[in-house]
Amino acid sequence: MQDSPVQLLLVEDNPMHRELIMKLLGDDPQLRCEVEAVGNLADGLTRLVKQGVDLVLLDLVLPDSEELETLFRVRLVAPQVPVVVLTSLDDVKLAARAVESGAYDYLVKSHLKSVSLGRAIRYTLSRARARGGEWDSPMFRLAQQQFLKAAQYMGLDDNLRQRLLFPQRTQMVSFPFFRDDRAQVETVFGYRVQHLLSMGPTKGGIRYHEDVDLGEVAALAMWMTWKCALMKLPFGGAKGGVRVDPTTLSDRELQRLTRRYTTEIIDIIGPDKDIPAPDLGTDERVMAWLMDTYSQQVGHTVPAVVTGKPVVLGGSLGRKEATGRGLVYLIEASARHLGLQLSGATAVVQGFGNVGSHAARFLAERGVKIIGVGDASTALHDEAGLSVEALTAYADEHRRLQGFPAPEIVDHDELLELDCDILVLAALQNQVTVENAARLECRLLAEGANGPTTLEADDILQERGIFVLPDILGNAGGVTVSYFEWVQGMQNLMWSLDEIHERLQAILLDAFQRTLTRAEAQHLDMRTAALIEGISRVTEAKLMRGIFP
Template sequence: MSEIRVLVVEDNPMQAKLIEELLASAGETRFHTHTVDRLETGLNFLDANKVEVVLLDLTLPDSEGLATFLRMNHAANGIPVVVLTGNDDVSMAAKAVEAGAQDYLIKGKIDGNRLARSLRLAVKRTHAEQQEWNSPMLHLAQQQFLKAAQIMSLDENLRERLLFPQRTLVVTLPFRKDNYTHVETVFGYRVQHLLTMGPTKGGIRYHEDVGLGEVSALAMWMSWKCALMRLPFGGAKGGVRIDPTDLTGHELQRLTRRYTMEIIEMIGPEKDIPAPDMGTNEQVMAWLMDTYSQQMGYSVPTIVTGKPVALGGSLGRREATGRGLVYVVEEAAKVMGLSMQGATAVVQGFGNVGSNTARLLEELGVKVVGVSDVSTGLYNPKGLSVTDLLKYAEENRVLKGYPHADEVTNHELLELKCDILAPCALQNQITEHNAERLQCKMVAEGANGPTTLEADEILKERGIFVVPDVLGNAGGVTVSYFEWVQGTQNYMWTLDEINSRLKKILVDAFQRTLSRSEGQNVDFRTAALIEGIERVAEAKLKRGLFP
């Protein structure tokens, strides 16, 4: 939570100035404050502007007491309200908390740390209460599943069961910041969607928008992905709601170790095997492995995949998702009659998946004309040097300022003319609002859920070939499976063996999906989902119901 917009409703100018100064020096969180001295002014501001939290004095020139809070709380409509009170009126503040205020602060006893923590926690609590299941990503995953289930006439009992995860764990965990005076409390999650197929498998992401609904959607997609690849796993996912870019290396390690301890009863080499995802990497997996191993009393490298090679990680795992996406793009290009040599590509996202996708496409002779990251989008119709981009990103952390391209927004990037568009960033990037303006021949999804159902229909009508995420980004979990197998057998494979096996599995999944798509006259995404769901349904029916 790096930035928070605060509406301060306080009529005492000295108190208001003190609050602004305390928040300005709050440290890791940047607070944007707007101060008003009357309730009506605050209500009007709230109606016209977006804020994350309200800091409200209960004694104002135009209103006093509990009525002040009730009016503001009604107008805030879900935005958390923290009340300010004097020493002589704590009972009124307590009544406001009973009526829905997130917290109260006593004037004269406010320090910067207490104030900042109260506002941060109010925002986090409200997000947790409102957003856990109310997730656009979960809604998308469920709608995709229901569409496939309807077409395949899936048993009603299985349809109901598979709409939600089998197990969920929500934890709140503390970890110390480097100054050791501040203990941060954050929300963590681990979700297992399906336990029928074997141990569950899924990454851990650190991101400030992580919630139960998002993690559940990712776990559901992982179930279909593993089944489509014919891997002996069910789907799982985990995460912590935090911005990892705000943390030092020491803070990231303490957070990871504490999170591991909170979920330790849920994970295990034969139970649930985590891996890296957005905001995490092989170093985070090394800390997780070490923490788990310390508790077991011996080294357990198979507790995670995506760890460093020195600790039993697999060659090729880091670039596996991008490499797998390119393998599938090659197969799709054959079906379309599109030559990779000289084709043009735009890659949204320049993290692990996006950067490797761009690099490997370039190695095949594809001209990468556009890329983007969180800071900017870049476009050069003559082609970008991915090698130069990687070097620039390594030196500057972001792509912004790269001199050999025109700057475009992420939204403009998606609409650039190209043969292959690879969204490798976040969900809900291609929607009904921009699908008509896409100028590509193929959408190759490296991210999870980048295309909405409405956009899918538009792309189908326009004849744009869509490589869906459950197929396109399955290279990561496939090589994770290879790593798990190598760990359990204590036998390591060469990089050529890994890439050869990866390509064989992905090409087989592509061909099965293509055959189903043509045979049942359904779009490629629905065909891939049916292929995976059908395998899950068969396994569940074969195992039966206990007791």
């Protein structure tokens, strides 16, 4: 669950310069890195051969190499590792030749500051990722593998299989925004992916995270297509994101970033085109800024351009907690199927953001004892039961669970392996893998996150008789209430909270029953059955619309 720090290799022979650079790196609060320093090129090349280096900070003049020869030798050994040159040689021609030869940046030591060094490293890593395999994402590979498995069971026509394997429309942008001091300009990468345009407007959230890439956004858009089809919503799947750490931004910086990103994608969004919503790192306030920016451009207020916005601006009652509430509706249905009495059952919740915290709260209200909870900062265990109310209050105040007074602190891996009736995955992708699937001790695995279980782990869980509530079903409450919000916005009316809860439960339970019926009739796991339900509906729509021209 914890993001790994950037692994830097500093090749610098001057001890004073080495110490200065290390201090500058440590002074940048936005840069989480581990630095390994060597004093000559030979040692640097030896380290690169071992791999595991994300970026090289390279002095050109070393005891065993000089100027561009130094860069050439590094590039020869590790052509995929980005290099930032740090040198005392303030030579414009040399700088130009270094960049032409593959250096990502050229910084003169006498001009070096913490801000400029940190920004160069962050932007170099973003560029390297963009230049490298943007599509080559573990999450996108997982989404494609899941689709191909379902397509094989369905006997899906090869033309449709190839057509649905990649998004229909992709926009990738890079754009600047001012820092608060107005002296710094940061450039970041943004994305908007529309997987399917055949079912109506596209729908999907926008996430702000430092690891966002095209493959991740494409995977999420694909899953959103199947999710909307499974729920019988008139949407295709979409997703967006900006590669930035929102926790390092002030409110003013966050607003400037959001408004600029909105202008970059404004031509492909709209209430009849593509409707964004909150996701990881974004919230109703971000949606309000997006709505306002769009409305300013078109000349009138357009509430239906986004969902998940504040109620006072046309948002829907019940939207914030919809994913967590929907997940618990489905856990109730799964428990009935399994003959599991919720009152007195035990649960572990991985992730305590919007989805996890609300799921924990609604489970506790139904008499479930929450014996384990974790977020990125820590994992807590109390066999007697943790107070969800106290956890929520602590997380609201501290923005993390670290420091909460719990009887036992466990490793993140141990949290998933605690003996419980219900395991809720509401954090990140790839949490249950072939390495730990055999050690899970739950009866019901409920996925509130996207892609938390690998394909190989699915097979192990099915063999062990663990009932899996898959993500495209389990976390569909959010997009379902987003649909309600969109309908209310387009019709200029407001539903009561009771109406929303009733409609949400009816749609989710209908999808659950269809999935379960298919799984039992065709001897499938729940994920494959849910995917086939969604893909079948998309296939029918594609065939009915035909091909133009």
